[in-house]
Structures are given as C-alpha cells and as structure tokens.
Amino acid sequence: MMRDQDHPHEREWTGGTVPVMDDATFHQVLAEAIRVAEATGLPHAFMGGIASTALGRPRWTHDVDLLVRPGDAQAMLRAFAAAGFDTEETDQAWLYKATRDGVLVDVIFESTGGIVLDDEMLSRVRPARFGGLRLSVLAPEDLLVIKAIVHREHRQRHWFDALALVETGELDWPYLLRRAEPNPRRVASLLLYAQTDGLEVPDWVVEELLAKAREQEGTDDEPDEYLIAGAQDALVRDPRTGELELDVAVDGGVVVLSGAVATPERQAAVAEVVAKALPGREVRNLTSADGPTAAPFVETLP
Amino acid sequence: MIRVAAAGDLHVGVDSVGRLRPLLADLARDADLFLLAGDLTQRGRPEEAKVLAAELDGLGVPTVAVLGNHDYHSGDQDAVARVLEDAGISVLEGTAVVVRVGDRRVGVAGTKGFGGGFAGASASEFGEPEMKALVGQTRKLARGLERALAALRADRRIALLHYSPVAETLAGEPREIYPFLGSYLLAEAVDRSGADLVVHGHAHRGSPSGMTPGGVPVRNVAMPVIGCAYQVFQFDTDAAST
Numbered sequence: 001m002m003r004d005q006d007h008p009h010e011r012e013w014t015g016g017t018v019p020v021m022d023d024a025t026f027h028q029v030l031a032e033a034i035r036v037a038e039a040t041g042l043p044h045a046f047m048g049g050i051a052s053t054a055l056g057r058p059r060w061t062h063d064v065d066l067l068v069r070p071g072d073a074q075a076m077l078r079a080f081a082a083a084g085f086d087t088e089e090t091d092q093a094w095l096y097k098a099t100r101d102g103v104l105v106d107v108i109f110e111s112t113g114g115i116v117l118d119d120e121m122l123s124r125v126r127p128a129r130f131g132g133l134r135l136s137v138l139a140p141e142d143l144l145v146i147k148a149i150v151h152r153e154h155r156q157r158h159w160f161d162a163l164a165l166v167e168t169g170e171l172d173w174p175y176l177l178r179r180a181e182p183n184p185r186r187v188a189s190l191l192l193y194a195q196t197d198g199l200e201v202p203d204w205v206v207e208e209l210l211a212k213a214r215e216q217e218g219t220d221d222e223p224d225e226y227l228i229a230g231a232q233d234a235l236v237r238d239p240r241t242g243e244l245e246l247d248v249a250v251d252g253g254v255v256v257l258s259g260a261v262a263t264p265e266r267q268a269a270v271a272e273v274v275a276k277a278l279p280g281r282e283v284r285n286l287t288s289a290d291g292p293t294a295a296p297f298v299e300t301l302p
Numbered sequence: 303m304i305r306v307a308a309a310g311d312l313h314v315g316v317d318s319v320g321r322l323r324p325l326l327a328d329l330a331r332d333a334d335l336f337l338l339a340g341d342l343t344q345r346g347r348p349e350e351a352k353v354l355a356a357e358l359d360g361l362g363v364p365t366v367a368v369l370g371n372h373d374y375h376s377g378d379q380d381a382v383a384r385v386l387e388d389a390g391i392s393v394l395e396g397t398a399v400v401v402r403v404g405d406r407r408v409g410v411a412g413t414k415g416f417g418g419g420f421a422g423a424s425a426s427e428f429g430e431p432e433m434k435a436l437v438g439q440t441r442k443l444a445r446g447l448e449r450a451l452a453a454l455r456a457d458r459r460i461a462l463l464h465y466s467p468v469a470e471t472l473a474g475e476p477r478e479i480y481p482f483l484g485s486y487l488l489a490e491a492v493d494r495s496g497a498d499l500v501v502h503g504h505a506h507r508g509s510p511s512g513m514t515p516g517g518v519p520v521r522n523v524a525m526p527v528i529g530c531a532y533q534v535f536q537f538d539t540d541a542a543s544t
Contacts, residue, residue, distance in 0.1 A: 263321060294327075298533075301535055
C-alpha cells in the first residue's frame with residue numbers, strides 16, 4: 001500500500017535536457033555548494049547520489065541534492081543566488097533549484113512520504129567525504145527510508161542505492177524502525193528483498209515493520225465496537241487489572257475509560273493495559289480510585 | 303434491635319494493603335454482624351484473600367461471606383475460602399450460619415448465585431450443553447440456597463448472594479448484560495423459603511433497592527452503589543419474624 005500517491009516528489013524534473021558537464025566542473029560547483037550551505041549556518045544534509053557514494057556504493061552522479069528544513073528553504077536559495085547561482089522556486093511543495101555552470105543543486109525541503117529534515121534526523125547527520133571534499137550527509141537509515149520510498153520503475157537506482165546501504169552492515173535497526181514511519185511496508189519490502197539477496201537483515205526488523213504497517217492501516221478504520229471489545233477483553237485478561245466492571249467508550253477515536261477501581265495502582269494500570277492492547281490509540285483515563293467516602297447509610301427494617 | 307452491616311465487591315488485591323481497615327474503624331460500634339456479598343478479591347488469588355483477612359483481623363464483629371465471580375477467576379476459590387475461614391470468616395455456599403445477638407438469633411443463608419436472566423427474558427435449559435450447564439448451575443445454586451434458608455431457625459433470616467435475584471437492583475447497568483448479573487431463580491428460592499432481607503453485590507452500576515415478587519426486600523450493597531464502606535440494616539426485633 002503506497003501513501004501520498006500524488007506527492008510532487010514523484011514527478012520527474014521536466015526543466016529540459018540534462019546538462020552536460022565535465023567532472024572537474026561538477027567537482028568545482030559542488031565545492032562551492034558545500035561552502036555556500038555551510039556559510040548559511042542553517043541545518044542541512046546532502047543526500048542523493050553524493051550521500052549514496054559516501055555511505056554505500058560509489059556511483060556516477062552529477063546531481064547535488066541538498067535537504068533543508070521547510071522554513072529554511074528560501075534563505076538557503078537566497079544564499080545560492082548571492083553566490084552567483086541561477087535560482088528558481090520550482091515547486092512550493094517540496095523543491096527549489098540553483099544552477100551554476102550547468103550543475104544543478106536541488107534544494108529539497110520535503111521528500112516523498114512527507115519526509116522533512118527534523119531534529120532527530122539532524123542529530124544523526126554525519127560528516128563524510130566525496131571526491132576529496134568534506135560535507136554533511138544524512139544518516140544511512142534516513143537515506144535508506146527516503147530511497148526505498150522514492151523507488152519507481154524509472155528510478156531503479158534508488159532501490160539499489162538503498163540495498164548498498166544494507167550491505168554496509170552498519171545500520172542501526174531500532175533507529176531505522178522509528179524512521180520508517182512514513183511507509184513501513186515499503187521499507188519492509190526492501191529489507192525482505194535484501195534478505196533474498198543474501199544480505200544480513202534480522203527477521204525481527206521485518207516483522208516489526210509489518211506490525212507497524214498493520215497498526216497504521218488498522219487504526220483509521222477499526223469499528224468502535226471492536227475497539228471497545230478489545231479494550232474490555234484486555235482489562236479482564238491482564239493480571240494487573242482483572243477489571244470487568246469499567247465503562248469503555250470511544251469518543252472521536254479516543255478510548256475513554258470510566259468507573260471506579262479499588263486502588264490507585266489499578267487506576268494507573270487500566271490505562272496502560274488498554275494502551276498496550278490498542279497501539280496507536282489515545283486513551284483517556286477518567287476512572288476514580290477514591291473508594292467509599294460517605295458515612296455508612298442506616299436503614300431500618302421490620 | 304439487630305444491626306447488620308453489609309458490603310460487596312471489595313475487589314481486594316495485593317495492592318490493597320491498608321486501604322480497607324481505616325474504613326472499618328467504627329464497624330464494631332455500628333453493627334452486630336458483617337456480611338460480605340462476594341468479589342472479595344480481584345482475581346481470586348489466595349494471597350489477595352490473605353490481604354483481606356489481615357484488613358478484617360480483630361474487628362470484633364462476626365463476619366459472614368459468599369464468594370463472587372472474581373473470587374473464582376483463578377480456579378483457586380477453595381483456597382480463597384480456606385484463607386478466609388482460617389481467619390474466622392464464615393464462607394457460605396448453599397449453607398447457613400446463625401449468629402446470636404443478645405437473646406436474638408440472626409440466620410444467614412448464602413450462595414454466590416449465578417446468571418441466566420429474569421422472567422420473560424431469561425435463558426433456558428435448552429439446546430447446547432453449555433447453555434444447559436449455565437442455567438443448570440444457577441438452578442443448583444438456587445436450590446442450595448432454598449434448602450439452607452428453609453432449615454434456618456432464627457428471629458431474622460437473611461439471604462446473602464453475589465448475583466442479583468431481581469432486575470430492579472440492576473437498573474443502571476446495560477440491559478444487555480442483565481442475564482450475566484443475576485437470575486429470577488434466586489428470587490424464587492428466597493420466596494419459597496422466606497426471608498426478611500436479601501443482600502447482593504456484583505452490579506456496580508446498579509440501584510440500591512428492589513423487592514422479590516414475594517415481597518422480600520432486596521438490597522444491592524456493591525460498594526460503588528452504596529458509596530460507603532458498608533450499609534447498616536437495623537431490624538426491629540420487637541416484632542415477630544415472618
């Protein structure tokens with residue numbers, strides 16, 4: 001299942017024929033692009049073929065892909081303009097371009113699947129070398145996710161760039177699991193493919209990605225009745241709660257628990273148990289653990 | 303005057319240490335007898351029963367109990383009952399006890415009871431063996447209650463249940479679950495043998511009071527219903543028992 005079918009990143013650049021330039025010119029313009037990007041002081045990371053070459057497999061590239069935060073894209077483009085690049089605000093959804101001597105710098109601020117340069121990604125940006133130049137590139141896990149998602153019949157190199165990152169054997173699996181959020185099923189398919197190609201991928205990573213995918217796909221359309229029944233079943237079965245008598249309702253997708261429990265420990269446990277049983281669901285705990293407070297009621301009978 | 307305190311659905315867990323006892327500080331002043339209407343523990347574990355026994359220890363009021371469905375959950379109901387009996391609490395199931403209060407005798411006959419529903423909307427012993435077993439079990443427990451009540455010689459007779467004998471004290475619960483909360487067979491047993499009061503628990507969202515078709519007052523003493531640690535029933539023993 002593919003999300004964001006119409007995301008603009010999936011449209012190809014149609015600005016004209018690919019310019020022809022020699023390696024020396026490319027190298028020179030790339031060096032200038034690195035200098036300009038660093039001089040802005042704005043968070044950024046190179047991705048695309050340059051990062052693939054630096055982290056995975058060397059491959060020919062004359063593209064420069066620079067990822068910036070959405071709010072920094074215009075400032076970055078202005079810096080390139082000031083340094084003598086021709087610039088254009090190509091697509092307000094995801095892409096600006098800067099060109100010099102026939103070398104194209106894509107200033108990307110949203111990749112397919114709604115991927116943007118966030119704080120967690122920035123904390124993993126690392127120094128790398130490309131043709132003798134020092135530059136900052138995305139972490140291999142982030143690059144893998146982006147490439148797996150961008151992969152199409154006419155852009156097969158992304159798939160094989162991503163596989164080369166698996167082949168390094170240096171992936172941080174828990175981090176990859178977190179970053180695969182935009183399309184865990186696609187990332188799972190890449191890793192399954194990698195396994196069939198003899199690459200080292202633990203089964204649990206694939207299984208967790210599939211579980212995450214099912215969770216995402218299931219949470220949007222599960223009927224409230226089944227959510228309520230699932231919550232009640234968990235409350236009865238879990239030894240921490242053993243609660244049969246609580247009220248469970250679903251209000252705008254939020255699971256609401258109410259009623260009385262005997263102790264504060266059980267009050268905390270009911271929300272934990274339901275949250276665990278219904279992953280991805282917000283749980284509102286309105287139960288009380290006050291216990292009886294009134295004075296005993298006396299009734300006289302004949 | 304005979305004063306009987308009653309409460310149900312204590313749901314004591316191993317996390318309940320010290321929570322019940324402060325609520326019972328005045329029990330000996332308020333009552334001559336204490337009835338516990340089932341769901342004494344949360345999961346039916348003997349260690350939970352030990353916590354309850356410790357909370358009730360030395361209160362100085364004779365205590366009589368029936369078990370509830372929660373007390374059966376772990377399949378250890380016999381051990382739960384044993385822990386309570388060892389602590390001096392009478393645990394009834396188709397049995398009865400008589401407690402002397404001054405020169406008066408109060409008889410309590412008890413059963414956990416079971417479900418099946420109420421006249422006009424009840425399950426029958428028909429069809430699958432599981433359905434026959436459900437109704438058959440309620441019928442068996444009701445019969446035990448009927449016999450135990452009938453054998454009681456006392457100034458006042460009380461039927462102590464966990465499940466409800468009438469639908470009235472369930473008002474507030476979803477109607478769909480009434481058959482899981484009680485059975486008319488229990489009321490029928492009470493009316494055949496006669497009693498002065500029925501107390502039960504189980505229905506946390508139910509209502510405090512009702513009456514059997516034969517006119518015996520029914521009280522739901524589940525703690526969430528009464529909103530206090532126990533309810534006290536005072537019997538005017540100058541009048542004769544029914």
